Amino acid sequence: MAKEITSREQDYSQWYIDIVQKANLADHSAVRGCMVIKPNGYAIWENMRDQLDRMFKDTGHVNAYFPLFIPKSFLSKEAQHVEGFAKECAVITHHRLMNDPNGGGVIVDPSAKLEEELIVRPTSETIIWDTYRTWINSYRDLPLLINQWANVVRWEMRTRLFLRTAEFLWQEGHTAHATKAEAEQETLTILDIYAKFAEEWMAMPVIKGIKTANERFAGAVETYCIEALMQDGKALQAGTSHFLGQNFAKAFDVKFSNENNEQEYVWATSWGVSTRLVGGLIMTHSDDDGLVLPPKLAPTQVVIVPIPKPAAEIDEAAEKLMRELKANGIRVKYDTDMKSRPGFKFAQHELVGVPIRLGIGSRDLANGQVEVARRDTKEKSNQPIDGIANYIIRLLDEIQQNLFDRSVKFRAEHTTEVDNFDDLKSVLDSKGGFVSAHWDGTTETELKIKELTKATIRCIPLDNESERGACVLTGKPSVQRVLFARAY
RNA sequence: CGGGGUGUAGCGCAGCCCGGUAGCGCGCGUCGUUCGGGACGACGAGGCCGGAGGUUCGAAUCCUCUCACCCCGACCA
Structure with missing residues (x-):
């Protein structure tokens, strides 16, 4: 079997699709725009979910669950909110099927039309706020800090596995507070959690920022976000936290x-x-050999490959090694597959992104060592088998850190300050990435720039320094730079 | 919603122009030889050719109509 992954240089988009499919993360389903998340992909999501859930709970949040269906009338109660989602809602009009009297199989029973159509939630603000009305009476009921893990549906025209699908899994937090200041603080607390999670767990550096009016969530007063930069120079909005003011209340x-x-x-x-x-x-760390996962989120952190194949003395050594690693909280697997050869296994484990591979053969056992191969750099070395657990623990940390450092470096190299429109355009066309430039603060200018460059304002960074300048498009005065990029 | 493309074995494809009842590679199963970076041989299993009509003695192939999915744009997390 030859290498099957399209190189990033050749076709980044195809590379991404190849990784997702070859590493068995997800597949297109029989339903248009919807994906099947396969065990390998779901395991990553579970690790993300579990960690985020801990972080939410550590800051006083609790989980609950609200209905998948939302009465149509709810959606129209907040004017901007409807406008934002109206175009991508799945609508339920009937509640019963029947056999086609003409023998055409099952048809919708016309007599089972709903009085009021139901919307499959694109997000749950409306149903939740309708519920909160009955829950909140006194300041003693506040704050109400609730999160839900759920699926939502947004009827997208064009989809890409994980990045944009018609149905996706997420968490949505909905909190209610007595004061404006407290709600604003909550928005920022969550933003910090997201940023910390992205950087410390995903090893994906992010910029915390504020969205412009144009990019703001429908119905929000202010939208904060974390923005990440992918290897192809396009930005990815990785998380959003909205201050909704009193709009929904x-x-x-x-x-x-x-x-x-x-x-x-x-x-x-x-x-x-x-x-x-x-x-x-995937797009932050992976390479042309396949997926690269940060150890903290990797479903399997260490895989042991017997060389050339399982055998009594190797099994024994591997079992011992596994016990030692598991005792240290490391997720380890022993590859006992009899039918593939070591080389194939090496490639396979690299494809699915296992951070560390240990090779053990009789030669190693004789020398009291194991071969340690790290996925991020592809480096191999021989290490004494005694005390290997400590070495592995350190190496996992080192890999986690290396992935983060590497991504920070990449982002630094792909963040450019420009002071005129020509440079803005040429940087976007040549190396991509974030482009820091002055903007006059109007939606009109933002849209014009988008039209001319296909780049949008990703955010106004929170740690921005104020700096006098002139808008790259209009030359009007500006007090700070904003980040432009082409985005997913 | 526009533009392009594809539906034939689990996956990737050929066959279609020039109709004669389906083939290749990978994968899969059994056995053997292998095994420190993607092994090889032998044998074998597996397909109402996306669907519906039509033309024809005969349709994967020609015609009509449909459905689905993918890619690229516009819109969006």
């Missing part, structure tokens, strides 16, 4: 009595990350 009449027994509308936030993160993870 007003739309759904959610009021509470404050300490002075006065009625006030509550302040809200919502925030989410999705299986899109898996796509971001």
Whole structure:
């Protein structure tokens, strides 16, 4: 079997598809725009989910579950919100099937038309705020810090596995607060969690920023985001955290009595990350040999390959090694497959992104050593089998750190400051990446630039320094730079 | 929703122009030889050729109509 993955240089888009399919992460399903997440891909998502869930709970959030279906009328209660999602909603109109009297199989029973159509949730603000109305009466009921792990449906015209599918898995947090300041703080707390998760667990550096009015979530007062840079120079919005002000409280009449027994509308936030993160993870680290996974999220962190194949003395050594590694909390597998040869296994484990591979043959046993191969650099070395666990623990950390450092370096090399429109365009066309430039702050200019360059303002970085300058397009005064990029 | 493409074995494809009842590679099964970077041989299993009509003695192949999916754009996490 020859190498099957299209190189990134040749066709980045095809490379991505190859990785997803060859590493058995996901497949297209029988349903248009929907993917089947396969065990390898789902295991990564589970690791992401578990860690995020811990982080949410550590900051006082609890999980709940709200319905998949939303009455149509709910969606139209917040004007901007409807506008944002109306074009991509799946609508349920009937609740029963019947046999076609003409023998054409099963048809929709026309007598089972719903009084009010149901919308398959594209996000749950409306159903949740309708519910919160009944839950919140007093300031003592606040804050309400709820998250849900769910699937949502957005009827996309064009889909890409993990990055954009009609149905996807995510978490959506919906919180209610007594004060504006507290809600704003919540938005930022979550943004920090997202950034920390992306950088420390995914080893994917992100920029925390604020979205422009044009890119803001429909119904939000302010949208914060984390933006990552992929290897092809395109940006990926990896997570968003919204300060919703009192928009939904007003739309759904959610009021509470404050300490002075006065009625006030509550302040809200919502925030989410999705299986899109898996796509971001792939495009941040992987190479032409396949998937590269950060150890903290890798379903299998260490794989032991017997050379040339399982045999009594090798099995024994491998079992001992596994016990030692497992005792240290390391996720380890022993490849006992009898029918493929070592070379094939090496390639296979590299394809699916196992961070460390240990090779053990009789020669190694005689020398009291194992061969250690790391996925990120493809380096191999022989290490004494005694005390190998400590070595592996350190190496996993080192790989995690190396992936992050490498990505930070890449991003630094692909972040360019420009001061005129020609440079903006040529940088976007040549090396891509983030382009830092002055902008006059108007949606009109933003859209014009998008039209001319296909790049959008990814965000206004939170740690931006103020700097006087002139908008790259209009020359009007600007007080700070913003980040432009072509994006997924 | 526009443009392009593809539907034939689990996967990737050929066959279609010039109709005669389906083939190749990989994978799969059994056996043997191999085995420190993607092994080889022998034998074998596996397909109402996306669907529906039509033309014809005969359709994977020609005609009509459909359905699905993929890629590229516009829109979006």
